[in-house]
Amino acid sequence: MGGNQLSLALDPAVTTAHALHAHAAAIFAKHAPWYQDAFRDLPKGHAIAASLIAIAVLRIANKSVQSARAVRKLRAQGVPEQKLHHPQWWLLGLHRYLLGHILEPEPSMATAHRSEQQTPLLHGKDVDGWNCADQAPRIYVARTFFGAPSLVVADPKTLHAIMSAHSYSFIKPDTSIVLIGMVTGDLGMVTINGDVHKRHRRIVNPLFNMKTLMPLVPAILASLDEFCALLDTAPASTPLPFHELGGQLTLNVIGRTGMNYEFNALALDGTPITRAYHDMLDSIKFTPWFLLCLLYPKTLGRGPTAARRRFLKGHRVMTSAIKDMLARARAEPNGTALIHELIRQNAGDALSEHELVCEIQTFLGAGHETTSSTLAMAMLLLAQFPDVQDELVQELDQAVADLDDYDTLSKLPRLTSVINETLRLFPPANLTFREAGANVKVPTTVLGPLALQKGLEIEIPIRAIHMDTSIWGPDAKEWNPRRWDSIDLVQSGSSDLAANRIVNGRRQIGPYDYLPFLVGPRGCIGRQFAVMELRLFIAGLVRRYKLATDLPVGGEELHVAITMRPTNAWVRVERRV
Ligand code: HEM
Structure with missing residues (x-):
């Protein structure tokens, strides 16, 4: 089946079961004649169900191929994958494909207790290569449903590009728009x-x-x-x-x-x-x-x-x-x-x-x-x-x-x-998402310029950054307002601060180290x-x-x-x- 027909069949605008069935049947009949033979004698309800299942399977297969391509591209540029803790053999790893990494301990997801289990994944032990202090990419790939990649970004240089310098090249993804839009309206500022x-x-x-x-x-x-x-x-x-x-x-x-x-x-x-x-x-x-x-x-x-x-x-x-x-x-x-x-x-x-x-x-x-x-x-x-x-x-x-x-x-x-x-x-906004636009290249501290596939999901792990010991010191997980007595919030040039965080006994915190309201044109x-x-x-x-x-x-x-x-x-x- 040609790519155009496939994308037509998968057009999300076609929503009702009957319309989907008729639409799919026409395409399948043309490109896969066995389809008509197989379903000719079935009651209409069954045929509709079969069409819907076929469409769902094709849609998922299509998405999986695209996801694999995006991950390969990121790997080739040196981006590490999230290291996993759950046993791989359960259901032959099918659960991992279906649910991605959402079962992995991640502080920014549901039941985010302040326990060791859920410490941010920005610490060396959780991510391959993350613990090389002089070489940490502070970027890694996590997986969501059906293997779709989500690029988790904590590198201040990259965050600067995403939130400030090129913020309009990174849009709010459909999921955020629909979910947040339920509360804030489809044309409110958060979702447009x-x-x-x-x-x-x-x-x-x-x-x-x-x-x-x-x-x-x-x-x-x-x-x-x-x-x-x-x-x-x-x-x-x-x-x-x-x-x-x-x-x-x-x-x-x-x-x-x-x-x-x-x-x-x-x-x-x-x-x-x-x-x-x-x-x-x-x-x-x-x-x-x-x-x-x-x-x-x-x-x-x-x-x-x-x-x-x-x-x-x-x-x-x-x-x-x-x-x-x-x-x-x-x-x-x-x-x-x-x-x-x-x-x-x-x-x-x-x-x-x-x-x-x-x-x-x-x-x-x-x-x-x-x-x-x-x-x-x-x-x-x-x-x-x-x-x-x-x-x-x-x-x-x-x-x-x-x-x-x-x-x-x-x-x-x-x-x-x-x-x-x-x-x-x-932070009430413990994490947020963006989607890469077309032809986007972002700078990183150690990986050089990183080309991102259009549509790639980007996760900004706000809470994880706030709990990162390399930024906040060994007591990062403790609530201690007194720490702010010796903190300088540095507004400019801070994407280069990572190597020298203590100056004259005072901790230097840049705009991409502390983001409860985010920053840039889409900040709160x-x-x-x-x-x-x-x-x-x-x-x-x-x-x-x-x-x-x-x-x-x-x-x-x-x-x-x-x-x-x-x-x-x-x-x-x-x-x-
Ligand atoms: C402690 C309280 C608050 C926190 C932690 C907070 C945090 C945030 C964050 C992180 C964003 C960026 C979301 C994203 O782009 O993914 C945001 C956006 C926004 N916030 Fe707040 N917010 C707070 C209170 C408020 C209040 C009181 C208002 C208005 C009455 C408000 C209105 C907005 C609006 C309109 C946006 C969208 C801005 C844009 O996209 O241009 N927020 N907020």
Whole structure:
């Protein structure tokens, strides 16, 4: 069968079973006449099933051949393969082909506990050739489903090319677009590429400068006061689930400051829109449907499953609610929420109504759980490290009379180091993916220029880089905000820093060593907003309450679906005054 016919038969746009069957039957009849003979006497249902299976097998075979080619090309350029730990003989290695390396210990994947088993694969013992300190490529090939390669990149020189110098040559892959797009909308900034992304980013950028953000401080503090009123009703001896409470607080804040809407998330039921939003998120949890979306985002992932129906129902409610919010915001020309500023910035209608809806949905999706996970982890860690908690309270007592003095708050070193260190060890975006465009060549520190096949998946193992001892020292896995007292965050020329990380007793950390918000044109646009929220929340809570927990250090459980979040951040709070 010729290549064109094969790719026609495999066209993902042809989705219904009947259309696929008819399409496949025509091609098979022409190029494999035995097909018609074989299926002539079969009932139609069987023939359809047989066609679908044949298409699936061809599709997988086609993908496997392409994958093998891509791996050969990388190997020939000196890129090592991930060293595996699981026995190779099980099912004659078929499981490895089907599931790739997802069963291998990798810190950035599901159940990412902070144990030795799941230390980052950026250490010599895990990857062939990785332990030659003077020659480490800091790049390796891992495999995903059906043997597809994923190039794991931690080399700062290569990361610079991917994230900054040539960031538009590396697009978001379909899987990321579909999965993240469920939460943030199909045309929100996180999921779009190329010129469309540039247009969105230009309009949205001004929303997140300090001039726009400062007027939001009172609304954030008001939400914090309501949150504390709720905490005050709990006895000091009762552990509270900050992994859930944090989300209620940040949802209220993004509602007020982002959309001028009261989610009322601290109330038992919230509003109908709050419930629809939660329902939508719940349906995306790790289900068979989620797995289908991961494997076949544009075909089987769109199948009519119960989870998808539930998701779409919540999505419809959210979309219509956001349209109402936009209509209300248009009638308030002097409003201070992000939605008001978005409308002002879009005066020339560069973004359509649907694009505006997606951007608002993006603020909600990208800005709510990420911030709440960081807050929950910070609360837990401060409870586990009372000495750091005391230092922080002392710093706050000495420097700040009033929390709305954000200028002073933003300059406090211990507060900043608590946030930095929490985001280092527990980055909510624990890893991210890109896809190589056509004719892409990237520099590397030791392998020379590396030619990448179009469509090759690139994984940026954010958490693994944050836990790499060659960057952070032998205590890389420990939470220690004091380390930031002797760290210089170096912004330029840092891709050459690897060989000389300690200068005058201070550790030099480059932009590709510490990436909780990523960097470059696709870095987090909400970074200042997130850090502002975290400063206000942590300062406000630690000042009011003494935090304690029964959970031992390292006992946190982390769940990874789209982001990484704690699921057992139980903390007791006791009023200080
Ligand atoms: C601690 C909190 C946060 C963390 C750790 C975080 C992290 C990140 C990361 C790593 C990315 C890049 C994702 C990728 O390209 O794969 C990103 C993108 C983004 N974030 Fe955040 N984020 C946080 C809070 C927020 C907030 C509060 C907002 C908005 C209200 C926000 C809005 C966005 C948007 C719109 C993008 C897409 C930017 C683009 O592609 O141009 N984030 N964030």
